[in-house]
Amino acid sequence: xxxxxxxxxxxxxxxxxxxxxxxxxxxxxxxxxxxxxxxxxxxxxxxxxxxxxxxxxxxxxxxxxxxxxxxxxxxxxxxxxxxxxxxxxxxxxxxxxxxxxxxxxxxxxxxxxxxxxxxxxxxxxxxxxxxxxxxxxxxxxxxxxxxxxxxxxxxxxxxxxxxxxxxxxxxxxxxxxxxxxxxxxxxxxxxxxxxxxxxxxxxxxxxxxxxxxxxxxxxxxxxxxxxxxxxxxxxxxxxxxxxxxxxxxxxxxxxxxxxxxxxxxxxxxxxxxxx
Amino acid sequence: xxxxxxxxxxxxxxxxxxxxxxxxxxxxxxxxxxxxxxxxxxxxxxxxxxxxxxxxxxxxxxxxxxxxxxxxxxxxxxxxxxxxxxxxxxxxxxxxxxxxxxxxxxxxxxxxxxxxxxxxxxxxxxxxxxxxxxxxxxxxxxxxxxxxxxxxxxxxxxxxxxxxxxxxxxxxxxxxxxxxxxxxxxxxxxxxxxxxxxxxxxxxxxxxxxxxxxxxxxxxxxxxxxxxxxxxxxxxxxxxxxxxxxxxxxxx
Numbered sequence: 001x002x003x004x005x006x007x008x009x010x011x012x013x014x015x016x017x018x019x020x021x022x023x024x025x026x027x028x029x030x031x032x033x034x035x036x037x038x039x040x041x042x043x044x045x046x047x048x049x050x051x052x053x054x055x056x057x058x059x060x061x062x063x064x065x066x067x068x069x070x071x072x073x074x075x076x077x078x079x080x081x082x083x084x085x086x087x088x089x090x091x092x093x094x095x096x097x098x099x100x101x102x103x104x105x106x107x108x109x110x111x112x113x114x115x116x117x118x119x120x121x122x123x124x125x126x127x128x129x130x131x132x133x134x135x136x137x138x139x140x141x142x143x144x145x146x147x148x149x150x151x152x153x154x155x156x157x158x159x160x161x162x163x164x165x166x167x168x169x170x171x172x173x174x175x176x177x178x179x180x181x182x183x184x185x186x187x188x189x190x191x192x193x194x195x196x197x198x199x200x201x202x203x204x205x206x207x208x209x210x211x212x213x214x215x216x217x218x219x220x221x222x223x224x225x226x227x228x229x230x231x232x233x234x235x236x237x238x239x240x241x242x243x244x245x246x247x248x249x250x251x252x253x254x255x256x257x258x259x260x261x262x263x264x265x266x267x268x269x270x271x272x273x274x275x
Numbered sequence: 276x277x278x279x280x281x282x283x284x285x286x287x288x289x290x291x292x293x294x295x296x297x298x299x300x301x302x303x304x305x306x307x308x309x310x311x312x313x314x315x316x317x318x319x320x321x322x323x324x325x326x327x328x329x330x331x332x333x334x335x336x337x338x339x340x341x342x343x344x345x346x347x348x349x350x351x352x353x354x355x356x357x358x359x360x361x362x363x364x365x366x367x368x369x370x371x372x373x374x375x376x377x378x379x380x381x382x383x384x385x386x387x388x389x390x391x392x393x394x395x396x397x398x399x400x401x402x403x404x405x406x407x408x409x410x411x412x413x414x415x416x417x418x419x420x421x422x423x424x425x426x427x428x429x430x431x432x433x434x435x436x437x438x439x440x441x442x443x444x445x446x447x448x449x450x451x452x453x454x455x456x457x458x459x460x461x462x463x464x465x466x467x468x469x470x471x472x473x474x475x476x477x478x479x480x481x482x483x484x485x486x487x488x489x490x491x492x493x494x495x496x497x498x499x500x501x502x503x504x505x506x507x508x509x510x511x512x513x514x515x516x517x518x519x520x521x522x523x524x525x526x527x
Contacts, residue, residue, distance in 0.1 A: 052403060
């Protein structure tokens, strides 16, 4: 930040359980994403329903011959895009290989489904247990009700429109109003914590043939196993989109202050300053 | 290219290289593999022993059921069986059993059977739905009488899937525990979609283990062996793909 605030107060923002689980979660999600793309690459096509109709994936990353030239192709619905170098076909110019996502995005970088699955399931356990600790800890300490549930005044249309306008201009509260999360922030966090991440777990478990026997309603809830696989992929994309915006917001609203608050728990606000 | 860009690319390269080195480290792989035991125990805990895999209506049968792994074994013994219409094929059930058995295809067809329309989930991510008819494995095991020390069933197959393996682990095989062996949907399938099982799907007989991934459903069955332990087979992990890094418990 350019100008240091004249009078700065450090408020206690994040509880220890939130800070510890936040960083474990970051590690787990990075591994889950990269190993998930490795698993996806074993069959880089997505379908709706219970089973795959191989001739008609709704989305696919393929390598094709186009007039004697190998090209990478991304197919989404009726749209087909050439994505050589990124999706469908990628690698060093002399050694391009047919693969859904490129080597730099997958764990491991080389093609190895077995290894990708090992990374994925180990870190899925870590992710789930860490998430349970986060939920339990913050239910006990009242974090969700106190800090994440929007207050009445925040939900008035006028207030929300004002917040949207402020976000669009990248203006964020620095004073008293910065003691609490803004409504957009609260609603986004609630959606990620209580909708997106649980959906990730539920769609993931829906792909397990073992659990399908115990809970056949689980894949049915999403429209079948292949639909669950598709929604697992889409949810992962939404989480990536959230993380991009989240990091962007941290960068523009004061990266040092935000990072410190997620490490030490202390967050600086300007006392007496206008929001 | 600016210095900072080079630094960034260099750092990224180092990170990616580190990830690959971690993936290739046997110690890391062993650590990651501990999750498999957790998954197996957790699933065994929440899944009733006899809970059935989902079954589907006829209308949902996949016209494009994918054939994977071996789809036309070139092993001479198997080719001879194909040529003879599997008239000479015998399925041995032996190992740790009281009364070893050898069944012809006609005898297998005469055993108590089950027909089920189930979804086949490949480890690669795709699914196909098919109708399977086969002899239930449970009654056959009662007939041969498992010895108390028998803990697993090993399926020995006719197909060589990795001719280049120099350690002798080139033939397909699989193993399951007795929970899955006695599961009502575990059948030795000799028919698919109402027709004799085609070669590419495992003729004359393959096992269906409906609550696990496709690679557990061994094709081209020749022999079922009851064992106390599978460490002496192949590379010791209980199956062709297990020997190549895949989970023995493929319920996920």
